[in-house]
Amino acid sequence: MAGSFLLLGLAAGSGANALDPALAGRWIAGLALGLGVLGGLWDGTYTLDIAPLRPFLPGPWDLTLAELILGLTTGFKAYVGTLTLAFTLGLGWRHPGWSLRLLPLLLLGGLGWVCLERLVGALGRAVNRWFKYVALFVGLGLLLSWVFRQAGLDSVPTLRWALPALPFLQRSGAFMHGPASWEMLFVLSITGTLLLGLLTGALVGWDLTRGTEVPSSPPRPWRFQRPWAGIAVQQWRQLWSSKIGVIRLFFPLLALMWMKSPALLDLRSGSTWMVFSLGYFQCALSGAPLFNLFGFDRGGVRSFWTLPVEDGSWLAGKLVGIWAYQACFTLLMGLVLAFLAPVPPALVLPACLFTQALFLVHAGAGAPLAIQLASPLSARAWLPGSLHAARLVRIPAVLGPLAGLVLLWFWASRHGLPWLLASQGLAVAIGLGMLVHGFGQAKATLEAHREELTLLLEGHPPETVFPEGGPLGF
Amino acid sequence: MIRIQNLAKSYGPKVALSNLDLTVEAGTFLGVLGRNGAGKTTLIRALTGQLRPTSGTIQVLGLDLAARPLELRRRMGVMPEPTALLEDLTGAQYLQFTGQLRGLPFAEIQRRARELGDLLETDLDRPEPIAAYSFGMKKKVAFASAILHGPELLFLDEPFEGLDPVSADTLRSLLASLHAAGTTLVMTSHLLGMAERLCTRFLIIDQGGKVAEGTPGEMLQGTETLEDLFLRLMGGRKTGALSWI
Numbered sequence: 001m002a003g004s005f006l007l008l009g010l011a012a013g014s015g016a017n018a019l020d021p022a023l024a025g026r027w028i029a030g031l032a033l034g035l036g037v038l039g040g041l042w043d044g045t046y047t048l049d050i051a052p053l054r055p056f057l058p059g060p061w062d063l064t065l066a067e068l069i070l071g072l073t074t075g076f077k078a079y080v081g082t083l084t085l086a087f088t089l090g091l092g093w094r095h096p097g098w099s100l101r102l103l104p105l106l107l108l109g110g111l112g113w114v115c116l117e118r119l120v121g122a123l124g125r126a127v128n129r130w131f132k133y134v135a136l137f138v139g140l141g142l143l144l145s146w147v148f149r150q151a152g153l154d155s156v157p158t159l160r161w162a163l164p165a166l167p168f169l170q171r172s173g174a175f176m177h178g179p180a181s182w183e184m185l186f187v188l189s190i191t192g193t194l195l196l197g198l199l200t201g202a203l204v205g206w207d208l209t210r211g212t213e214v215p216s217s218p219p220r221p222w223r224f225q226r227p228w229a230g231i232a233v234q235q236w237r238q239l240w241s242s243k244i245g246v247i248r249l250f251f252p253l254l255a256l257m258w259m260k261s262p263a264l265l266d267l268r269s270g271s272t273w274m275v276f277s278l279g280y281f282q283c284a285l286s287g288a289p290l291f292n293l294f295g296f297d298r299g300g301v302r303s304f305w306t307l308p309v310e311d312g313s314w315l316a317g318k319l320v321g322i323w324a325y326q327a328c329f330t331l332l333m334g335l336v337l338a339f340l341a342p343v344p345p346a347l348v349l350p351a352c353l354f355t356q357a358l359f360l361v362h363a364g365a366g367a368p369l370a371i372q373l374a375s376p377l378s379a380r381a382w383l384p385g386s387l388h389a390a391r392l393v394r395i396p397a398v399l400g401p402l403a404g405l406v407l408l409w410f411w412a413s414r415h416g417l418p419w420l421l422a423s424q425g426l427a428v429a430i431g432l433g434m435l436v437h438g439f440g441q442a443k444a445t446l447e448a449h450r451e452e453l454t455l456l457l458e459g460h461p462p463e464t465v466f467p468e469g470g471p472l473g474f
Numbered sequence: 475m476i477r478i479q480n481l482a483k484s485y486g487p488k489v490a491l492s493n494l495d496l497t498v499e500a501g502t503f504l505g506v507l508g509r510n511g512a513g514k515t516t517l518i519r520a521l522t523g524q525l526r527p528t529s530g531t532i533q534v535l536g537l538d539l540a541a542r543p544l545e546l547r548r549r550m551g552v553m554p555e556p557t558a559l560l561e562d563l564t565g566a567q568y569l570q571f572t573g574q575l576r577g578l579p580f581a582e583i584q585r586r587a588r589e590l591g592d593l594l595e596t597d598l599d600r601p602e603p604i605a606a607y608s609f610g611m612k613k614k615v616a617f618a619s620a621i622l623h624g625p626e627l628l629f630l631d632e633p634f635e636g637l638d639p640v641s642a643d644t645l646r647s648l649l650a651s652l653h654a655a656g657t658t659l660v661m662t663s664h665l666l667g668m669a670e671r672l673c674t675r676f677l678i679i680d681q682g683g684k685v686a687e688g689t690p691g692e693m694l695q696g697t698e699t700l701e702d703l704f705l706r707l708m709g710g711r712k713t714g715a716l717s718w719i
Contacts, residue, residue, distance in 0.1 A: 218601035221570030223580050230574055234560065241562045241603075302558035303619075305524045307575050308547040451525055455485075 028102075028189075032109035032116070035080070039113065040120025060205030064197070067204065071114035081110065101182050108189040115196035122203050227309045231317025232324065239325045279358050279402045302454060311446045315439065319363055330355045346417055353424035354405060360431025361401040364438035368445055475500040475627060475658045476521065481530035483516055483682075490516040491682040494530070498660065498675070503653045505673030506662045507704060513682040514662040518631050521660065522552045535627060548576065551625030553633060556612035561605035565591075565598035565615045569622060576623045583622065590618040594644060609636040617645065621652065628652065630661040634668055646672060670700040678707055 071077070084106055092099030219237075224230035239245035304314055333355070334348050405427055412423035446453070476498040483491040491513045498504050508514050519525040521532060523543045532539040534546050560568055566587060573583035591598040594614045604612060613636050620628060633649075634642045649672055653659055663669045669676070676693060678686045685707050686693060694703055705711055 218564055218599055219567065221567045221580075224574055227575050230571060234563070234571060238560075238562050302524075303554040303560060303572070306522060306547065306552035306554055307572060308544050308577075309575055310544060454524060 028105050028109040032112040036113040036116025036120065039117040040123070061201050064201040064204045067118065068111055068114050068197070068200075071117065072110050077110065077113070081106075105185060105189055108193045112189075112193050112196050115193070115200040118200050119196070119203060226313070228313040228317040228320065231309070231314055232320035235318045235321025236324050239322065245325070279354065279406060302458075305450065305454065311443050312439075315367065315442055315446065319367070319435075319439075322363075323359060326355070326359055347420075350409075350417070350420045350424045353421070353428055354409060357424060357427035357431045358401060358405055360428065360435045361405070364431065364434030364436075365401065367435075367438045367442035475502070475535060476660070477531075477533040478521075479531050481517075481520060481532065482528045483513075483520055483525060484528045489682050491520065491527075491679075494679075494682075494684055496677060496684070496687070498658065500658055501653075501656055503649075503659045503672055503674045504661070505669040505676045506660065506679065507664075507666070507669065507676060507700075508662075508679040508685075509708060512679050514679065515631055516682075517679070518552075518629050518660065518662060522550065522629050523547065548623075549625060550627040550629065551620040551623065553620040553628075553630045554616050555631065556609055556616055556636070559604050559612060559616060559619075562603050564601065564603055565596070565607070565611075565618075568604060568615055569598060569619055572619045573622050578623055586622055587618065590622070593648065594618065594641065610638060610641060613637055614641065625657065627658045628660070630659065632662055632664065634663060634665050642668070666699075666701045666704055676700070678704065680708065 072081075088099055088102045088106060091102065222230070222233050222237075224233065330352055334352055408423050408427060409420070412419040476496065478494055478496040481491055481494040481496075482489070494517070506514050506517060516525065520527055521534065521539070523539050523546065526540075535549055537546055539546060560571070563571060569587045569590075570580065570583050573586075574580065578586075587598055590596075594617070596611060596614045596618075598615070598618070604615060607615065613633070617630075617633060620630070630649075633645060637645060646668060649659065649661075653672070653674075661669070661673070670690070673690075675689050676687065677684065686703075690700070694700065698706075
């Protein structure tokens with residue numbers, strides 16, 4: 001953390017001469033707007049730990065103020081805030097007067113971010129869930145293209161390849177054209193933040209008086225004969241009912257954007273890049289749930305302990321449910337590759353085998369390690385306070401197989417399609433072997449450590465559950 | 475029905491249960507009473523196979539709990555904690571899911587769930603997931619799931635906690651009728667009046683050890699109530715005044 005702080009500060013200092021007030025203002029406004037809109041779309045409920053304070057906050061304005069202050073102190077915002085502070089101090093090293101001007105602007109930007117989250121979150125609740133996620137995807141594209149253009153990154157040769165992937169680039173230069181003074185930036189920032197604050201206060205007041213929304217139609221129960229089949233459906237539905245579960249499925253669209261450049265699509269290095277992108281997104285898609293079999297339904301998993309379900313059926317059901325969810329991704333990617341992107345159709349089959357091999361390897365490696373508190377790839381696991389040696393050791397277990405499979409693909413693609421097919425077929429076979437081995441290990445771990453798992457799921461810290469380090473790597 | 479010998483359970487240095495012996499005959503309604511942290515929940519968890527004893531043996535329904543957990547889980551009912559339900563499912567989905575895992579046919583679960591919903595005055599078909607239910611509603615779903623398959627032996631950990639008086643009374647009469655039909659029940663509760671009305675036998679524990687055990691006739695002296703007995707065994711009433719009131 002200290003290293004990244006220092007590096008960012010040094011980078012900002014070295015690039016300070018290229019920065020003018022207009023650019024600084026655009027960066028701050030862009031960050032606040034983009035992150036606020038995305039944060040609101042992501043977390044439509046705007047869940048802060050404010051419930052205990054509610055009795056002491058009588059009116060909407062007290063509540064708004066408390067929400068703003070609490071909203072600024074969440075882990076992610078503290079992280080972004082620390083980095084922007086490093087950036088500002090770096091600039092101040094070259095231009096001492098700038099720090100004092102930028103710091104209030106950053107604070108206003110932070111407040112605007114929190115207000116926007118609340119406002120967009122309320123808007124997001126009023127619209128269809130899928131529409132909301134499409135908007136999130138479009139918003140992400142807009143933000144990226146805007147940042148690339150406004151920051152002048154299109155002049156950086158190594159990033160030039162990414163620009164054709166951002167479809168909104170040509171329309172994104174509409175914000176704040178022409179030179180800007182510090183005074184104008186302050187007036188705009190204060191007015192904008194005040195306006196957002198007033199709107200947020202009004203919204204909080206409205207939120208306090210309205211009732212709870214009720215979904216229109218109840219979801220139906222499902223029939224099953226074998227326990228593993230029922231559990232698979234439950235896992236599948238659980239993944240789809242979670243926000244992250246739906247949003248992950250949009251990742252193929254981002255991958256598609258990257259594939260717009262024909263230069264990347266030959267059978268050799270281009271296809272390696274494509275398959276790496278595909279695999280990288282799949283890591284998040286199936287890797288995280290596979291390494292987090294128990295944590296995904298922390299409370300509910302304990303009801304299984306009281307039901308007549310064998311551990312093997314339970315684990316198998318969970319794996320099949322995650323596989324089915326991941327298969328949707330593979331199918332979508334296959335369709336995208338075959339019909340929408342200029343990819344040789346012959347690549348589709350090896351690419352599908354690649355995704356299956358990655359799933360099997362992750363399932364084999366992940367299931368025995370699944371008794372843990374946080375998913376190794378979740379954003380929370382990367383926050384400075386959450387970094388933990390025991391969690392970090394699991395990251396290679398997720399990313400290692402990906403790297404190995406990509407290298408295998410790279411090697412095979414240089415020898416032609418038959419080699420590619422054979423290598424991926426071999427990878428699937430190895431993955432299957434790993435899954436069979438890992439499944440047995442996971443079952444044995446579950447049987448031996450169910451009690452410890454129960455305690456962990458109840459929120460007992462690992463240090464007390466495994467005071468001597470334990471067999472699970474805590 | 476239940477036979478416990480020398481049961482002990484420790485979490486590291488902390489002793490939750492120590493050298494507990496207990497026999498519960500079929501048809502008994504056992505009330506397990508004790509102060510907070512006395513070991514009641516640990517005992518229920520050990521009896522339902524959720525915890526491994528540090529030492530001692532447990533036989534349930536004539537079978538060794540450690541050796542035949544699946545068969546026993548099929549025959550017993552355990553009311554899960556409200557926080558341990560699958561919260562992304564609706565009440566109806568949860569009952570269908572757990573009912574089918576217990577081997578009940580789909581249509582039969584629907585019929586029983588409707589009957590239970592009517593009796594508990596709970597709309598189990600409401601469209602929200604369990605996560606959006608109130609604590610009391612979650613309790614009712616947990617209870618419905620525990621008795622859906624008609625278990626021979628039913629374990630209930632604080633079943634009345636969080637229920638409104640009408641729902642608590644309905645639950646009380648339901649438990650009484652289950653008992654009258656021959657079900658063996660083991661219940662922990664802090665509501666001593668309710669326990670006194672329902673239970674045919676009591677086990678009072680403190681700091682993981684047995685303090686008293688018996689039928690109300692054996693344990694209560696004269697006009698003594700269960701509350702009087704409990705307070706007497708726990709060292710009497712604590713009275714006092716706050717300096718600022």
